[in-house]
Amino acid sequence: MTHPGYDVDRIRWHFPALREGAAHFDGPGGSQVPDTVATAVVETLTSAISNRGTVTPAERRADRIVVEAREAMADLLAMDPRGIVFGRSATELTFHLARTLSKDWGPGDEVVVSRLDHDANIRPWVLAAEAVGATVRWADFDPATGELPPEAFAAVVTDRTRLVAVTAASNLIGTRPDLPAIAEIAHAAGALVWVDGVHATAHVLTDVPESGADFWVCSPYKFLGPHLGVLAASPELLESLHPDKLLPSSDAVPERYELGTLPYELLAGTTAAVDFLADLALTDPSLPRRERLVASFAALEEHEDGLLATLEQRLRAIPGLTAYSNAKHRTPTLLVTVEGRDPQELRAALAERGVNAPAGHFYAWDCSHHLGLGATGGLRMGLAPYTNADDIDRLATGLEEICGGER
Numbered sequence: 307m308t309h310p311g312y313d314v315d316r317i318r319w320h321f322p323a324l325r326e327g328a329a330h331f332d333g334p335g336g337s338q339v340p341d342t343v344a345t346a347v348v349e350t351l352t353s354a355i356s357n358r359g360t361v362t363p364a365e366r367r368a369d370r371i372v373v374e375a376r377e378a379m380a381d382l383l384a385m386d387p388r389g390i391v392f393g394r395s396a397t398e399l400t401f402h403l404a405r406t407l408s409k410d411w412g413p414g415d416e417v418v419v420s421r422l423d424h425d426a427n428i429r430p431w432v433l434a435a436e437a438v439g440a441t442v443r444w445a446d447f448d449p450a451t452g453e454l455p456p457e458a459f460a461a462v463v464t465d466r467t468r469l470v471a472v473t474a475a476s477n478l479i480g481t482r483p484d485l486p487a488i489a490e491i492a493h494a495a496g497a498l499v500w501v502d503g504v505h506a507t508a509h510v511l512t513d514v515p516e517s518g519a520d521f522w523v524c525s526p527y528k529f530l531g532p533h534l535g536v537l538a539a540s541p542e543l544l545e546s547l548h549p550d551k552l553l554p555s556s557d558a559v560p561e562r563y564e565l566g567t568l569p570y571e572l573l574a575g576t577t578a579a580v581d582f583l584a585d586l587a588l589t590d591p592s593l594p595r596r597e598r599l600v601a602s603f604a605a606l607e608e609h610e611d612g613l614l615a616t617l618e619q620r621l622r623a624i625p626g627l628t629a630y631s632n633a634k635h636r637t638p639t640l641l642v643t644v645e646g647r648d649p650q651e652l653r654a655a656l657a658e659r660g661v662n663a664p665a666g667h668f669y670a671w672d673c674s675h676h677l678g679l680g681a682t683g684g685l686r687m688g689l690a691p692y693t694n695a696d697d698i699d700r701l702a703t704g705l706e707e708i709c710g711g712e713r
């Protein structure tokens with residue numbers, strides 16, 4: 307049953323892109339954007355704006371936009387706004403911080419990465435470790451179940467481990483590892499925990515302190531916002547580190563980590579995206595935004611889980627179909643292959659029916675290889691806040707027809 311406050315028709319009405327008619331299952335690559343986000347971007351670009359400051363209205367506007375965006379992301383992640391860093395993308399922020407953190411690593415030190423992860427949470431650590439002669443250790447998931455249990459980390463974390471990098475959810479198969487248990491293992495060994503929250507933040511309520519993460523990265527364009535990246539950490543931790551920066555640029559936290567001028571229009575769009583998420587399930591508008599986010603994510607999970615159950619039931623009945631998304635806790639993101647069919651061929655046949663579901667490895671390079679799917683990967687279908695029952699039916703019917711399955 308759908309949550310009473312969750313009206314998918316009302317939500318869809320806010321997405322001009324949906325009027326083009328496609329059923330979008332490409333959300334894990336980047337969601338569609340509500341009108342309120344687009345308006346915030348346009349209004350920023352068409353208002354007087356200059357660099358942050360206190361003298362002119364244009365300076366004050368830029369400053370207000372930055373402050374508001376930090377507050378919005380802090381609400382979304384249950385963090386302190388002083389620990390919110392904006393950057394070009396999650397990938398760029400991870401490379402930036404990998405360079406920063408590895409300044410005091412050396413031979414004998416170890417970093418742990420997982421084969422479940424997107425390459426954005428593997429390669430920056432591998433390259434940083436290589437550059438300083440540190441060792442990389444791998445935590446493996448079980449390809450049959452899709453599970454990445456804490457024991458996989460316990461097996462490779464040692465007292466030499468400096469950092470454990472792990473995803474909050476796989477963008478390929480949806481698995482959500484038990485972050486608090488993994489963080490406990492890492493912290494007991496004195497290691498920091500870096501969590502890639504890019505895929506998870508779009509689907510489940512994020513509480514960074516509760517997850518045990520020391521660092522959390524995410525990307526607003528995956529949760530109805532514009533294309534940029536966000537890093538969250540405690541201000542105290544950020545104070546203790548010294549990233550490469552220009553000499554005259556601010557040494558304050560979090561500005562110390564932000565290279566160049568911030569994209570004010572995208573920050574305004576990010577605030578609008580968080581506000582939109584907070585009102586997915588209409589609650590009392592006078593409640594604090596974090597409380598509305600908590601209620602909205604509960605409703606969103608219910609909405610997405612309900613649709614996912616219907617979709618899975620139909621897909622798993624298709625002859626020759628293998629589903630790789632099998633973990634107990636996972637996001638509504640399915641990866642499948644069909645015997646004798648190239649995933650790209652399936653994708654193209656669905657596209658002819660107005661169903662957008664891409665195929666490939668989606669940069670989860672090691673994950674795809676560990677699943678035995680190599681560089682080909684599979685067909686990926688991701689649900690989003692605007693997905694409705696009609697979308698699900700179009701996708702399932704399309705695949706049934708393409709694969710010759712029966713209803």
Ligand SMILES: Cc1ncc(COP(=O)(O)O)c(C=O)c1O
Nearest residue numbers: 395396397424426477504505525
């Ligand atoms: C799980 C995951 N991590 C990282 C990334 C990279 O994010 P960005 O494009 O912000 O660098 C993606 C993008 O698809 C992703 O899905």
